[in-house]
Amino acid sequence: MASPSEAAAGSDGEAQAVFRGITDDVSRVALNPTPKWWWPAFGVSNLMLLCLVVSLYHLFTTGIGVWGNNNIQGWAWDITNFVFWIGIGHAGTLISAVLYLFRQDWRTSINRSAEAMTIFAVAAAGIFPIIHTGRPWFAWWMIPHPNDMGMWPQFRSPLMWDVFAISTYATTSILFWYMGMVPDLATLRDRAKERWKQVGYGLLALGWRGSARQWHRYERAYLILAALSTPLVLSVHSVVSFDFATSQNPGWHTTIFPPYFVAGAIFSGFAMVATLLVPLRHLCGLKHIIKESHIEAMCKIMIATGLMVGGAYGIEIFIAWYSGNAGEWFTFRNRVLGEYSWAYFAMVSCNVLVPQFFWIRKCRTNPWIVVGLCILINVGMWFERFVIIATSLARQAMPGMWGYFSPTRWDVLTFIGSFGLFFTLFLLFARFLPVIAMAEVKAVSPEAHAGKDHH
Template identity: 60%
Template structure:
């Protein structure tokens, strides 16, 4: 067809082969490597829960936070995980509104990644409050103390932004899953599977009277998620930007954080996509074209992030504010310069490889580059938080910030939780949105047969 120079899905698939290829991943016997990986991931997740228990028993002193560095790894990890989530929503919602049909192959597991990343993100600020048993005070509810939260505080905005983001992402994901759960229900060979998927599919029967409401609900959820995803990281950035601290008190933060979030999220999606397509042999569904498109998004967002880094420096000089200038010179040349230059290397220099088609279509290059970007984006938050806080207004309190083993193991453990959930997802649920992929095949177009000789 003239409108599609390249097919989105390779290997002349039919509706049936798409169902077979995706569904059989959940139906076959669990492969042995899965048990191995799951055991590793669950061990790390248990490490996370162990570290959280240790934190609850001992208090936040188990971390390297102090005054003035009251926000250490916990908040770095929070921003890191929330940022990763953003790519999933961007792929599922924004690319949907922009009619980017190639998204259908990757949106399901990108959305799953969003939900799991937001779960990891929600843990950190919740446990960072210190008195975890009072964390429900963050929510506005009528209470015997006659107290209400302070709605003028960005920290309170955060609760609503991230909580809403989680709920909306989860609903969006489930709505997308319903037709595919019906596919698994209809294919189920034994009664147990039939019952489980019959329950989850809600009795979906694919009638157009259902699709009519379904499609509009999907469109509305996409339309609501689009400003939401842009707002979430903007609100996260106001945690910093509304403070008076040099290095934080800048108006560039909201767009800069959103660009960084999309950048890091796409890096994580690409990393996972490369592994998933290889392990599950779905290279014809998640094609090189998808990876190349994601590399282009990473290149674009990398340039935005790089632009933000340089504009921050320019404004630090141009504003004539000596504290602002000190903080930025200190970032690049001070005690945390190694972190700053790690950030610049990973986030600005490495993605320049994607200018070259040969490199951005090379799986090993993509894989390694995305790992670097993930590292670089963690360091971006490290640089923002630690370098601004550690040399504060009182030189007598300047000290070098070091994480404790508690910080490090908690962070490693959060990857365990993320991968445990992700492995459960790839084992038991359809990792590709089958109904949506079928919808972008040429045969799905009702005018296909009128024109086509090639059927």
């Protein structure tokens, strides 16, 4: 081996080239003219977003009755969609915070877009608790605020806890995402050719100059935010699960819900990240940064969380029988064998059987197979929430009030519309912001450590 100084000198030149390559590739996405694929994709997303606007207009002017919800199933697709989107929003924090604290360096290629996805998923989720209320113009009553009547929210209600859990999560995620982006925004500012981009990125970069002191503070703040976010990975979906677990409905009232929901959330979150990143890396020419090994790592996490979810399904049924609670046992038999059995088997096959394909190496390394399987997983995770919410409520204690939920076209349009919101935001992000954390990728790339014997 050559002397350290020589090696450092030699590799420094190579490293600089690699670093520049990363910067070029990532900023090109944001600074070059709009690629051809972007406009059709954005157009379709906008059409879907229009579905949301139209269906919300109809909902606000007519009432919840435009959906299929009824006096037996007070919640149906509305809360199913809410939990579905909140679940998807979980991968971002896990990747950003937990994997950061555990020094999982492979996360750097995907963390930025996963965080963005988180925020957009929380945005899509966040509309549902508001719009599903009968009088959404009064939804702000759920936020504690001083008022002349001395009225406070009812703190025993898990819906109240939801308000805190989700607003905290949204705030922290946005801070984390934006703060992590500041150095990269400065890079875009410096490289932008058009004036409006220079000004725009300049404002967003908050005067970042890249000094050692700025970097030091940045690293500290990032660590603190990571530490603050980590409990949120567990708490947010636990609190969401309390919406069900603290009720007294058979099928909802179970202590397994918090861990089961968290595992499911991470499961669906990773499935969505993979669904988005495989086309993104293809279209934006980022295959050498978002590598196949990264996608493979996500698949492995999906095997693990998929097994947890499958285990939870089994334990739920076992406990329903073992508890000796006749109502509980009926709810689960009805869930599996009753009128909604089609939904149950859709859920089990998508969430338990589909991830088993990831044991096969080819299914992990062929990105398009991964996308197909991940879409199925997300279908399954949507059905999981539907099964929990709609089938449990369909047949509760009083057989005189048993019923069957059928969605209306407005249920479907609202759901499509929430995808429109999500994709529109994500496409804007993919077009105008640094989709990969350049600084972080560089820091963990092998070139950054070449010849550094103190590592």
